[in-house]
Amino acid sequence: MSNQTQLTVVPDCPMLGIELDGFYQTPNSMAIKAIRGKLTAADWSLWAYLQMIEPFGDRMVELPRIPEIAEAIGVSERQVKRSLAKLEDLELYRWEPVVIRGQNLAGKQAKELRQKKKANQSESKTKFSHERKMTELSGVGQNCPELDSPESDSKTKFSHERKMTELSGVGQNCPELDKIVQTKTELSGVGQNCPNQELEPLYSNGSRSPQISQTYTEFIQTLSEDERANFLNFCEEKTKNLSQPVNDIEAWLAHQNKAGQNRWEVYYKKFLAWQQAQSKKSQNRRSSQMMKKFQEEIEQQRQQAMETYKEKL
Numbered sequence: 001m002s003n004q005t006q007l008t009v010v011p012d013c014p015m016l017g018i019e020l021d022g023f024y025q026t027p028n029s030m031a032i033k034a035i036r037g038k039l040t041a042a043d044w045s046l047w048a049y050l051q052m053i054e055p056f057g058d059r060m061v062e063l064p065r066i067p068e069i070a071e072a073i074g075v076s077e078r079q080v081k082r083s084l085a086k087l088e089d090l091e092l093y094r095w096e097p098v099v100i101r102g103q104n105l106a107g108k109q110a111k112e113l114r115q116k117k118k119a120n121q122s123e124s125k126t127k128f129s130h131e132r133k134m135t136e137l138s139g140v141g142q143n144c145p146e147l148d149s150p151e152s153d154s155k156t157k158f159s160h161e162r163k164m165t166e167l168s169g170v171g172q173n174c175p176e177l178d179k180i181v182q183t184k185t186e187l188s189g190v191g192q193n194c195p196n197q198e199l200e201p202l203y204s205n206g207s208r209s210p211q212i213s214q215t216y217t218e219f220i221q222t223l224s225e226d227e228r229a230n231f232l233n234f235c236e237e238k239t240k241n242l243s244q245p246v247n248d249i250e251a252w253l254a255h256q257n258k259a260g261q262n263r264w265e266v267y268y269k270k271f272l273a274w275q276q277a278q279s280k281k282s283q284n285r286r287s288s289q290m291m292k293k294f295q296e297e298i299e300q301q302r303q304q305a306m307e308t309y310k311e312k313l
Helices: 028-036 041-053 066-073 077-089 105-136 214-221 225-239 249-253 263-312
Strands: none
Touching: 041 066, 041 077, 066 077, 214 249, 214 263, 225 249, 225 263, 249 263
16 A cells, blocks of 8 residues: 555644636546556645635636645645645646745855864964964063073064163163163163173174164064165255264164164154145145145136136126
8 A cells, every 4th residue: 555645633724825716627647647556645735725726727827835735734844745746747837947046055154164273373463463472472571580580582573663661771680670671762771780691792703894783683674675665765965964874774774872872763753744735735735736736726716707707797
């Protein structure tokens, strides 16, 4: 005995889109085709329901949604789909899916993977930023016995905002808790009065060419090629009238002046102030040109208005 879908009990109430006083006719040939096609009870129920919706069959009509059909005839939505396919195979009914909804599961998984990767990258970036900040401060108290660590040889790096750490009297008398950190750069006093701190010689062994300070090397690497060229040109222009000529501008900048200040730092501050002044001049020049052009347009409109007035007279 073949398995048949058991119909659920349908409430005794009007079906959606069905007129109780109406009727439909089925030719004997179609009924025989249905019998020989061994329609199940669910197939017969669906076929009858569809014929009641449109008894004449002279046009395509809009059907209720599959969940509504399933509720009306008392079967599952999956059974409705199977019965529709069978009725169409037997040429008892023809239907067309007008609206098809779907979900791309592969795209959904790809989106979830991208979100997970982005979250991991954000977490890694935050962790790296924290470690880099700790590394930049690792030089505080170096060469003091109380604060020495295996990483004491790490160099202080510049941030992108070109802010450096000012070590207020770092290493002086080797205080145990000397960790005063400020935002400006004043490294001229680093290592003074600390017995374990050795000053870097200005000249390498067997050579008269001055060595470039590590801090200046790190500073100059933070500048782009254009910024570096503009800064060096500015320094050459400012130093060309000195009593003693400067042959190597970068070596000269790498050392300190008589006041114990880093020359590159002093001149970079002057360079930034000069850039700001040039920017203001450029803005004022553009504003002046725009105002002049506006006044010329007003005067031209006034002359045209006067000529038009004279013509009317």
